[in-house]
Amino acid sequence: MIDEKDREIIEALQGGLPLVPAPFAQVADGLGLDEKTLMSRLADMKSRGVIRRIAAAPNHYKLGMTSNGMTVWDVEDGRVAELGSQIGALPFVTHCYERPRALPDWPYNLFAMVHGADRDEVEEKRAEIAAILGDACRAKDILYSTRILKKTGLRLKKKG
Template identity: 85%
Template sequence: MIDTKDREIIEALQGGLPLVPAPYAQVAETLGLEEDALLFRLAELKSRGVIRRIAAAPNHYKLGMTSNGMTVWDVEDDHITELGTRIGQLPFVTHCYERPRALPDWPYNLFAMVHGKDEVEVEEKRAEIAAILGDACRAKDILYSKRILKKTGLRLKAKG
């Protein structure tokens, strides 16, 4: 559960930090808090799992990364945690997660999103992932993006 002030903090930050030299100080001021109090509450929200992170979310299309592929892998269950962690730490993987298979049609349980300036670059990155997975990977595929469907996380509706 969150209290009223936590909700105000989440609503104030869910659209992004202000682009100013001291963004947390500015947000804290608008909420009637000291900056240290805001940072403490954010740490508490994170430790309780209410929020996962506060991070930059660059628009990869504007950065010239116009080819995007969700690589999907059928990885042996005994190795998925260790291998998924390694794949998720690669500098070119923007998100990596495990999902249940939907057999018999969908054997894939490891997903890793990669971006590149073209499909050749994305395929090179996919080959790097394949080399790490090695014999623990039984099948693979890639799903290329055709268009942007969503560019935001969960948003709380303002009370009112």
């Protein structure tokens, strides 16, 4: 459950942070709070599972990263957590996660999104991942993006 002030905080942040030197202070001021209180309430909502995170959602195309591929890997179950952590820590992997296989058609259990200026760069990065996975990887593929999907986080409808 959220109270009215939590709702106001979510509504104030759902469109993104202002591009100013102290964005949380500005948001807090607009809500009649001090920055410390805002941050405390956000931490509380996160600990209760109301929100998962506050993160940037860049437009990779505008950053010059026009080739994007979701690399998929069939990794030994006993090593997927360890290796997934290593892959997720790579500076060029924007998100990495484990998912259950959908056998017999989909043997992949580790996913890592890679961005590059072109497909050659994405393939070079994919090769780096393959080297880390080594013999623990039994199969691999890559799914290249064909369009940008709108990225949004939590959205609440305004009351009234």
